Amino acid sequence: MSEKVLEVKNLKVEFNTDRGVATAVNGVNFDVIKGKTVGIVGESGSGKSVSALSIMRLIPNPPGRISAGEILFKGENLLNIPMEDMRRIRGNKIAMIFQEPMTSLNPVFTVGNQIEEVLELHQSHLSSKERREKAIDMLRLVGIPSPEQRVGEYPHQMSGGMRQRVMIAMALSCEPDVLIADEPTTALDVTIQAQILELMNKLQKELGMGIIMITHDLGVVAETCDDVAVMYCGQIVEHADVKTLFNHPQHPYTKGLIESIPSFDSTTGEKREKLATIEGMVPSLFDLPQGCNFQDRCEFATDECKTKEPSLTPIATEHEVSCFNPLK
Amino acid sequence: MSDYLLEVKNLTKRFPIKGGLFGKEVAAVKAVNNVSFKIKKGETLGLVGESGCGKTTLGRSILRLIEPTSGEIFFNGEDIVKFESDRLRQVRRKMQIIFQDPYASLNPRMTVGAILSEPMEIHKLNIGKEVRKKRLYELLDQVQLPKDALNKYPHEFSGGQRQRVCIARALAVEPEFIVCDEPVSALDVSVQAQVVNLLMDLQKDLGLTYLFIAHDLKVVEYISSRVAVMYLGNMVEVAESHELYGGSRHPYTKALFSAIPQPNPNIKHDRILLEGDIPSPMNPPTGCHFHPRCWQANDECKQTYPSITNQSETHEYKCHNPIQL
Numbered sequence: 190m191s192e193k194v195l196e197v198k199n200l201k202v203e204f205n206t207d208r209g210v211a212t213a214v215n216g217v218n219f220d221v222i223k224g225k226t227v228g229i230v231g232e233s234g235s236g237k238s239v240s241a242l243s244i245m246r247l248i249p250n251p252p253g254r255i256s257a258g259e260i261l262f263k264g265e266n267l268l269n270i271p272m273e274d275m276r277r278i279r280g281n282k283i284a285m286i287f288q289e290p291m292t293s294l295n296p297v298f299t300v301g302n303q304i305e306e307v308l309e310l311h312q313s314h315l316s317s318k319e320r321r322e323k324a325i326d327m328l329r330l331v332g333i334p335s336p337e338q339r340v341g342e343y344p345h346q347m348s349g350g351m352r353q354r355v356m357i358a359m360a361l362s363c364e365p366d367v368l369i370a371d372e373p374t375t376a377l378d379v380t381i382q383a384q385i386l387e388l389m390n391k392l393q394k395e396l397g398m399g400i401i402m403i404t405h406d407l408g409v410v411a412e413t414c415d416d417v418a419v420m421y422c423g424q425i426v427e428h429a430d431v432k433t434l435f436n437h438p439q440h441p442y443t444k445g446l447i448e449s450i451p452s453f454d455s456t457t458g459e460k461r462e463k464l465a466t467i468e469g470m471v472p473s474l475f476d477l478p479q480g481c482n483f484q485d486r487c488e489f490a491t492d493e494c495k496t497k498e499p500s501l502t503p504i505a506t507e508h509e510v511s512c513f514n515p516l517k
Numbered sequence: 518m519s520d521y522l523l524e525v526k527n528l529t530k531r532f533p534i535k536g537g538l539f540g541k542e543v544a545a546v547k548a549v550n551n552v553s554f555k556i557k558k559g560e561t562l563g564l565v566g567e568s569g570c571g572k573t574t575l576g577r578s579i580l581r582l583i584e585p586t587s588g589e590i591f592f593n594g595e596d597i598v599k600f601e602s603d604r605l606r607q608v609r610r611k612m613q614i615i616f617q618d619p620y621a622s623l624n625p626r627m628t629v630g631a632i633l634s635e636p637m638e639i640h641k642l643n644i645g646k647e648v649r650k651k652r653l654y655e656l657l658d659q660v661q662l663p664k665d666a667l668n669k670y671p672h673e674f675s676g677g678q679r680q681r682v683c684i685a686r687a688l689a690v691e692p693e694f695i696v697c698d699e700p701v702s703a704l705d706v707s708v709q710a711q712v713v714n715l716l717m718d719l720q721k722d723l724g725l726t727y728l729f730i731a732h733d734l735k736v737v738e739y740i741s742s743r744v745a746v747m748y749l750g751n752m753v754e755v756a757e758s759h760e761l762y763g764g765s766r767h768p769y770t771k772a773l774f775s776a777i778p779q780p781n782p783n784i785k786h787d788r789i790l791l792e793g794d795i796p797s798p799m800n801p802p803t804g805c806h807f808h809p810r811c812w813q814a815n816d817e818c819k820q821t822y823p824s825i826t827n828q829s830e831t832h833e834y835k836c837h838n839p840i841q842l
Contacts, residue, residue, distance in 0.1 A: 232705035334793075348794045349568075378567035378732065380791045383776035387790060405706060408778030431782045449710035450780050451739035463714050464739070467707040470675050 194366045194399045195221040195244070195283070200258035202239050202248060211474040213239040215423040217258075218501070219416075221367055221399035228402045228414030228431070230446075232471055236423040237403045241369045244401075245285055246275050262367070281311040284360035288372035290352035294344040300355045301340035304328075304362055311363045327358040332388060350381035354388070361392060368393075369401045374409065386413055407450060411435060416507075419443050422472065422482040425501060429508040439504060439515040441487045442467070481513070489514045521591075522694055522726050523556040523579070528588035530571075530578050534799065546798045548574040549585075550750040556694075561720065561727040563741030563758060565734055565773070567795055571750040572730045576696045579728065580612050581605060592694070610640050613687035617699035619679035623671040629682055630667035633657075636689045656685040659722075660715060677708035684715065694726045701736060713740055734777055738762055743831065746770045749798050749806040756832040766828065766839035769807050805837065813838045 202214040214236040221227055229237045242248050243255055246267065260267045262283065267275065287293040295303060304324040308315055315323065321340070328336035331354040344352055353373065360368060370389065374382040390413065393400055402414055410417055410431065417434045419427045419442065427440040438444040448465035469486045472478060481499050484490040493513050501511040529551055536543040548571045556562045564572045577583040579590055581597065589596050597608050616622040623632060633653055637643050643652040657666055660681040671679055680700060687695055697716065701709040713736060719725060731737045737744055738758045745755040746769065754767040765771045772789040779786060791810045796802055805823055808814040815838065823835045 232707065350794055378795075379734070379776040380567060380772060381794070382778070383788060383790055386778070387788075406778065407706070407780040411780045411782040412778045435780065435782050446706055447780060449707050451710075451713070451735045452780070463717070464710040466710040466714060470677060470708065471705075 191225070192223040193220045194223050194263060195401075196259075196261040197240070197244065198259040198261065200240060200243060200260065201256045202236075202243050203254055203256050205252045205254070208475050213253075213423050213474065214243065217418075217420075217423075217425055219418050219425070219428065221401055222416075223366070223399050224393065224397045225415045226393065226400040226402050226413055228404065228410040228417040229420060230404060230407060230410050230417060231420035232405060234471060234474070235420040237405075237420055238371055240420075241285065241371050241401060241403055244367075244369060245279055245283060246272075247279075277311070280307055280360075281363045282365055283367045283369065284363070284365040285369040285371065286353070286356045286360050286373050288375050290349055290356050290376065291344075293356060294352055296344055299341050299343055300328075300347070301325075304340075304355070304359050307359055307362050323362065324358075327362050328355070330361070330392070331355075331358045332384075333358075349377055350384060353377060353381075353385055357385075357388065357392070361396065361398075364396055365398055367399050367401065369403070371403045372405070373402075375404070375406070382409075389413070407435075407447060419446070422474065422477060424482065424511065425509075426483065426512070427510045428501065429510075433505075433508050439508070439510040440483075440512050441489055441514075441516065442483050444516060445486075481511075489516075520557055521555045522558045522593065523728075524591040525555070525579065526553050526589040526591070528552045528575070528578060528590065529586045530574055530583060531586045544799055547750050547801070548798060549578060552588075552747075552750075552752050554745060554752065554755060556726055556728065558693075558726055559720070559724050560743065561729050561741045563737035563744040564728060564730045564747065565732060565737050565744060566747035567732065567773075569749075569795060569798060570747040571798070572747050573698055575747070576614070576698050576728060576730050580609065580614055580696060582614070606640075610690045611693045612696070613690065613692040613694070614696040614698060615680075615683050615687050615700045618703050619676055619683050620671075620703070622683055623679060625671055628668055628670055629662075632671075632682060633667075633686055633689050636686060640690050642690060652689075656688055659688060659719065660685045675708075676704050677712060680704060680712050681715070684712075684719070688719070688723070692725070694728070697727055697729045697731075699731050700729075702731060702733065709736070716740065734774060746773065749796065749801050751806065751835065753807070753836070754832075754834040756828075756834075760832055764832075764842060765834075766826075766832075766842070767807075767834045767836045768811050768813050768838075768840060770834075771840055805835075813840075 197217060197219050200214055200217045204211045204213055217240055219227055231237050244260055255268060301324045304327055305320045308320045308323055325336045325340050328339055333339050333354055374385050404410060414431050417431050418425045421442050427443045438447055445467040451464060467486050478484055480496050481494040484494045499511045499513050501509045503509050528549055530549040531545045531547050533542045534544045552575060566572050574583060578585045590598050592608060630653060633656055643649045653667060654664055657664060662681050701712050704712060717740060729737060729740055741758045744758045744761050745752050748769050754770045762774055772791050775789045793810055802809050804820045805818045808818040817837050823837045825833050825835055827833045
């Protein structure tokens with residue numbers, strides 16, 4: 190029934206820097222299931238994007254290095270295959286869309302050229318005429334008006350929302366099994382964001398791909414994901430299906446994140462209460478505390494949290510939390 | 518004397534586009550078009566809209582950081598558009614601004630102490646070493662930064678702390694009015710809540726008046742007593758913030774609010790998906806600027822720009838076919 194297309198197991202990514210080794214991702218596990226969306230949320234520097242880039246094997250080496258773990262794509266460990274084979278998978282079976290539609294398209298080629306390049310690399314049996322037709326089809330699929338004309342335009346002739354649609358068209362042109370979306374709507378306005386999320390949802394239903402949605406916006410998570418992993422300082426601190434996570438968050442950090450979003454409940458116009466906050470700030474990766482990384486900001490921290498490192502433990506079916514004192 | 522601290526009347530800002538051999542004006546972008554509004558003392562007016570709608574231009578025009586093309590800006594009853602540079606400087610002491618990007622708006626070569634002292638030097642306030650120092654500590658205390666921050670440089674701080682420095686800098690000259698131009702957009706969620714709380718506390722303690730510009734509607738709705746919605750340089754709806762959400766009359770406002778992803782997977786809310794993009798402000802559509810994307814548009818909308826309808830004292834909108842409540 191639920192077919193795992195991608196399994197990330199115990200992934201650990203380190204970066205060598207002048208100040209020592211920073212472990213950006215430390216023992217991360219998650220699965221991507223066909224036709225489902227897994228969300229990875231966290232604040233800047235929590236290791237969300239590094240996890241995604243590791244799957245694509247796009248971590249610059251040096252200074253970065255995947256020091257442990259496995260990434261199984263349909264049972265095959267992507268970390269062990271030769272670069273040449275990886276190139277055949279990347280952009281073909283596993284595709285990625287990035288945050289900045291402004292900088293991730295090449296300004297000197299038309300968008301048609303850029304989509305055709307993907308097809309040329311991965312579907313070499315197509316003739317150039319077929320490639321152009323396919324590029325136009327893809328633009329039509331992502332809802333770009335008059336695609337026959339737009340295919341010959343350059344990125345600067347398009348708006349931000351249009352460019353993100355082109356990025357999606359490019360990523361989907363080879364019908365990938367897994368789509369990694371790294372903050373796909375962060376740079377866009379809300380009305381355009383709604384269009385893009387709707388489009389991704391529709392295309393997922395049509396093509397049945399698994400999506401990894403990386404974002405810091407819990408609203409986007411609640412509306413698009415089936416499964417959510419919350420990251421903090423390179424580790425997953427809580428992992429559950431989307432309803433459980435929002436209704437019964439167990440990790441104090443997850444709860445803090447959810448409560449710090451202003452909501453529209455206050456339609457009465459009465460004096461508002463203060464927003465709930467998480468005190469302090471994310472510790473630097475260079476001096477993480479001993480024990481739990483969240484202890485300094487946690488109101489429930491005990492002596493145990495200061496000495497022992499918690500690990501992700503199941504507390505219910507499909508709900509794991511990495512905390513000694515999970516919320517009731 | 519009226520109880521309005523700021524009153525803006527028919528403010529317009531055009532940016533000419535020059536072209537051709539002799540730099541003749543070939544077109545113009547009307548970034549802000551005939552905008553009028555008032556802010557009461559101690560109130561927060563939220564200003565929302567999508568990128569390019571003119572909210573930042575409006576905010577900066579009010580301080581005359583961008584010279585408005587036409588219109589009047591009454592601050593404490595005086596039209597500051599007519600002021601010459603000396604008087605303008607004096608009035609700017611009362612009007613400050615906090616920018617979006619705390620990474621770009623602090624000079625990396627100046628210590629926090631120097632950054633906070635500079636506005637006081639310009640306005641010749643708190644002269645004397647001891648007095649100045651006392652004031653600096655007071656400012657740091659107000660924004661909840663430690664005392665040793667004075668000798669540190671901006672790069673030693675996180676985003677949220679830098680934004681606190683920016684807030685302290687604005688407070689240094691004891692302003693009455695602060696334009697907050699997307700002050701929390703660049704911050705992480707947990708830090709964002711801290712800064713929002715700080716701004717609200719300061720308002721209560723010091724009696725400040727804010728124009729709070731942001732594209733995050735949830736934050737704006739939370740912090741503001743009234744909210745104004747802009748679209749392509751025009752203010753299309755103004756209302757009390759609790760009235761706007763749920764009781765909006767302009768279709769654009771309604772669509773904008775419905776587009777926000779809700780952090781609650783239990784409710785499935787009806788979403789109005791707007792077609793297409795925002796038109797270019799260089800060449801806005803005829804009639805109501807919103808008509809090509811509006812599902813309620815008729816022929817009238819295509820021809821004439823709607824005038825202001827006052828629904829109540831606090832709620833006004835510009836639409837021929839408002840949403841029926």
